[in-house]
Amino acid sequence: MDVAVGIVAQRDNERAQELAASLVDALEREGASVVVDEATGGAIGATAVPVDAMAGRDIVVSIGGDGTLLFVAREVGAAPIIGVNLGEVGFLNAVAPEDALGVVTEVVADLAETGTVEGRELARLRATGVDDDWTLEPALNEVLVHGPRRGHGGGATIEVRVDGQKYVESHADGVLVATPTGSTAYNLSEGGPLVHPTADALVVTQMAATEAMPPLVVEPDSEITLSVTGTDTGYAISDGRNRQRLDPPATVSVSLAADPVTLVGPQANFFDGLDKLE
Structure with missing residues (x-):
C-alpha cells in the first residue's frame, strides 16, 4: 500500500526542523507521500498542510517534547502517532533523535507491506x-x-x-x-x-x-x-x-472519550522517565 505520512516538528526548533527534512527525504525515497506542518514547511521547503489536515494520514510523526505530542494528538484525531523525543523526560516520545530515521522508515515500510501497524492505545x-x-x-x-x-x-x-x-x-x-x-x-x-x-x-x-x-x-x-x-x-x-x-x-x-490516541513504534520506558523527574 502507499503510505501517507504527516510530520509535525516543534515550532521554532531548528533541530526538529532538520530532522523533519531528513525524514521527508528518506520517506519520499521509499515511495511514501509526506507532508509537514505549515511552520516546518516554510522552514525546509517541503509540502505543508495545517496539522488538523493530517487526521487522515496513515501515520503522523511528532518531533519535540511531550507537549508537542499532546498538541499533535489534539489535532490529528485517530491517526497513529510516532513520538521522537527532543524533550527532557519523554513519557510519550519513545524514539531518540539518532534512531528516528531508522525507526520511522522501518514502521512505514512494515505498514506498506502488511497494511497494519502495532500500537498502544492511550485513553482520553x-x-x-x-x-x-x-x-x-x-x-x-x-x-x-x-x-x-x-x-x-x-x-x-x-x-x-x-x-x-x-x-x-x-x-x-x-x-x-x-x-x-x-x-x-x-x-x-x-x-x-x-x-x-x-x-x-x-x-x-x-x-x-x-x-x-x-x-x-x-x-x-x-x-x-x-x-x-x-x-x-x-x-x-x-x-x-x-x-x-x-x-x-x-x-x-x-x-x-470514544477515541483513544494510538502510539506506534517503540514504547517509552516508564521507569526510565521517572528517573528524569525533578
Missing part, C-alpha cells in the same frame, strides 16, 4: 456540561475544574461524585481527573499517585482542599461529576489548553 477524557451544551476537546492528560484562579480567595466549593455516589465536597483550588498518561503531569505535582501507563484506571485529585481526601483511583468507565458552587466564576480545562467558563452553580461530567 471527555468533559461536558451537565446543564449547559458544551464539550471540551478530549484530554490525554487531565481535565481540571477550578474556581476563578489559584491561590488565596480564588477557590470554589467542589463536590465530587463517582457514578452518582458522593466522594467528597470541599473548598479547594480545584479538582483534577487524570488518565494514567496524565498521572505524571499536573496530577503528580498536586500530590496525586503515579499510575503505570498500562493500568486501566482514572485518578481524582483535589488541589489544596480545606477538607482533603486522599486521591481516588477509579474504574476507567466511571462517570465523574464535579459540581462547582460558592463562587461567581469557574473553569473546566482540558490538557491546560481548551477552556470552558462556568457560571456556578455548574456541574461538569468527565468520562472516557
Whole structure:
C-alpha cells in the first residue's frame, strides 16, 4: 500500500526542523507521500498542510517534547502517532533523535507491506456540561475544574461524585481527573499517585482542599461529576489548553472519550522517565 505520512516538528526548533527534512527525504525515497506542518514547511521547503489536515494520514510523526505530542494528538484525531523525543523526560516520545530515521522508515515500510501497524492505545477524557451544551476537546492528560484562579480567595466549593455516589465536597483550588498518561503531569505535582501507563484506571485529585481526601483511583468507565458552587466564576480545562467558563452553580461530567490516541513504534520506558523527574 502507499503510505501517507504527516510530520509535525516543534515550532521554532531548528533541530526538529532538520530532522523533519531528513525524514521527508528518506520517506519520499521509499515511495511514501509526506507532508509537514505549515511552520516546518516554510522552514525546509517541503509540502505543508495545517496539522488538523493530517487526521487522515496513515501515520503522523511528532518531533519535540511531550507537549508537542499532546498538541499533535489534539489535532490529528485517530491517526497513529510516532513520538521522537527532543524533550527532557519523554513519557510519550519513545524514539531518540539518532534512531528516528531508522525507526520511522522501518514502521512505514512494515505498514506498506502488511497494511497494519502495532500500537498502544492511550485513553482520553471527555468533559461536558451537565446543564449547559458544551464539550471540551478530549484530554490525554487531565481535565481540571477550578474556581476563578489559584491561590488565596480564588477557590470554589467542589463536590465530587463517582457514578452518582458522593466522594467528597470541599473548598479547594480545584479538582483534577487524570488518565494514567496524565498521572505524571499536573496530577503528580498536586500530590496525586503515579499510575503505570498500562493500568486501566482514572485518578481524582483535589488541589489544596480545606477538607482533603486522599486521591481516588477509579474504574476507567466511571462517570465523574464535579459540581462547582460558592463562587461567581469557574473553569473546566482540558490538557491546560481548551477552556470552558462556568457560571456556578455548574456541574461538569468527565468520562472516557470514544477515541483513544494510538502510539506506534517503540514504547517509552516508564521507569526510565521517572528517573528524569525533578
